[in-house]
Amino acid sequence: MNRLRYGPGAPRYAERVWIDPRQCSQYIEAADLARRMGTGSRQLSGRVVRDWPEDLLQSFDSHPKLTYCWAHWRDGKTWEEAGAIDFMMSRIRVSPTGVTDKCRTREDVIQRFDTLEQIWNASRQQGYLASQAQLEPDNFREVGGVLMHLGPGGEPVFSGAGCHRFAIAMLLDSPFPAQLGCVHISAIPVLQRLRSNS
Numbered sequence: 432m433n434r435l436r437y438g439p440g441a442p443r444y445a446e447r448v449w450i451d452p453r454q455c456s457q458y459i460e461a462a463d464l465a466r467r468m469g470t471g472s473r474q475l476s477g478r479v480v481r482d483w484p485e486d487l488l489q490s491f492d493s494h495p496k497l498t499y500c501w502a503h504w505r506d507g508k509t510w511e512e513a514g515a516i517d518f519m520m521s522r523i524r525v526s527p528t529g530v531t532d533k534c535r536t537r538e539d540v541i542q543r544f545d546t547l548e549q550i551w552n553a554s555r556q557q558g559y560l561a562s563q564a565q566l567e568p569d570n571f572r573e574v575g576g577v578l579m580h581l582g583p584g585g586e587p588v589f590s591g592a593g594c595h596r597f598a599i600a601m602l603l604d605s606p607f608p609a610q611l612g613c614v615h616i617s618a619i620p621v622l623q624r625l626r627s628n629s
Contacts, residue, residue, distance in 0.1 A: 461591035500598035585621030
């Protein structure tokens with residue numbers, strides 16, 4: 432449908448784009464955008480929008496997962512000191528299912544952060560964040576990757592999906608692969624440049 436409306440360069444569902452972390456300064460809370468658009472964040476992948484939700488934009492310092500990741504990996508605090516463990520346990524307590532990020536218990540949370548530590552170490556050693564295809568060769572496009580919306584003029588806006596990997600990508604300070612989120616109509620001409628990591 433996008434190709435019929437916007438031509439061959441139109442955005443596609445779950446396509447991979449390459450984002451320069453130096454261009455990133457804002458995010459939209461996934462739940463807020465989902466309520467506004469009437470669907471989940473990842474289902475917005477490739478959707479072209481004319482009305483951009485300026486009122487939903489927030490700075491990174493108000494995002495708890497990003498701030499605890501940076502406190503840990505950049506500033507050297509333990510996950511406990513950074514507030515990560517308490518945050519996750521608080522989310523589990525208020526979850527209707529008793530599960531957050533596949534974690535039910537403190538032991539699950541600690542194991543999850545051990546896994547994140549492995550991802551951080553591997554990414555730092557490589558010098559870049561791996562694409563979904565590098566992690567899972569059968570993965571469809573960039574499904575499950577860091578989800579990035581493109582605002583007016585092509586400004587990359589973090590979606591809130593893929594927080595820990597986004598935090599890593601920002602620290603590595605090199606272009607990273609992302610799943611395309613929703614796209615402001617004025618950003619369509621920018622897409623071709625973002626499709627290549629060069």
